[in-house]
Amino acid sequence: MVQNTEILFTRRSIRNYKKDMHISDDMIEFIVDAAMAAPSARNRQPWHFIISRDRNKLNKLSEVHPYGKMLKDASMAVIVSGDLKIEDRESSLVQNCSAATQNLLLAAHGIGLGGVWLGLYPREERIVALKNMFKLPENILPITLISVGFPDESKPRNNNFNPDRLHFEQWS
Ligand SMILES: Cc1cc2nc3c(=O)[nH]c(=O)nc-3n(C[C@H](O)[C@H](O)[C@H](O)COP(=O)(O)O)c2cc1C
Numbered sequence: 743m744v745q746n747t748e749i750l751f752t753r754r755s756i757r758n759y760k761k762d763m764h765i766s767d768d769m770i771e772f773i774v775d776a777a778m779a780a781p782s783a784r785n786r787q788p789w790h791f792i793i794s795r796d797r798n799k800l801n802k803l804s805e806v807h808p809y810g811k812m813l814k815d816a817s818m819a820v821i822v823s824g825d826l827k828i829e830d831r832e833s834s835l836v837q838n839c840s841a842a843t844q845n846l847l848l849a850a851h852g853i854g855l856g857g858v859w860l861g862l863y864p865r866e867e868r869i870v871a872l873k874n875m876f877k878l879p880e881n882i883l884p885i886t887l888i889s890v891g892f893p894d895e896s897k898p899r900n901n902n903f904n905p906d907r908l909h910f911e912q913w914s
Pocket residue numbers: 753754755756757809810858859860861900
């Protein structure tokens with residue numbers, strides 16, 4: 743278990759997983775609870791989380807997503823989707839679902855799982871493929887795909903701080 747704010751810096755994109763590992767419903771509920779704690783415009787919380795642990799579907803997803811090969815060894819995929827009936831502004835859906843995606847990744851890392859964010863939106867061919875595969879209704883727009891598993895790699899803590907990107911009061 744990673745403590746406190748350290749998870750912000752030690753979370754890394756994990757693409758290698760231990761094979762044939764099961765993620766429990768309790769773990770899923772915890773990380774989705776964290777995702778749903780994300781901020782959202784007008785507090786509409788317009789998200790849905792489609793979970794897939796089915797090996798055949800994970801294999802298919804690894805072929806559907808051009809940069810999603812890691813899904814063939816993942817324990818789970820999460821499709822973070824926005825509901826256009828709850829939030830009709832697509833730009834808000836994207837931002838809300840992105841905030842939820844980051845929370846989910848951090849929570850997964852916090853309980854010893856590892857994951858990686860795979861972009862879907864605005865790639866029409868990926869959106870259509872996912873909508874068909876998971877039988878999503880018309881008003882549900884898939885925004886991100888997250889591959890999750892038990893890490894089989896370790897990466898150093900992020901050290902991205904760049905003082906050139908920090909501006910106080912005005913640009914320079
Ligand atoms: C919008 C978005 C799309 C991404 N798409 C992919 C992807 O298709 N495949 C992949 O392996 N990683 C993807 N990533 C993960 C990035 O490559 C990763 O976050 C970045 O290299 C920094 O590494 P870190 O997460 O370990 O800090 C994506 C991340 C974001 C935010």
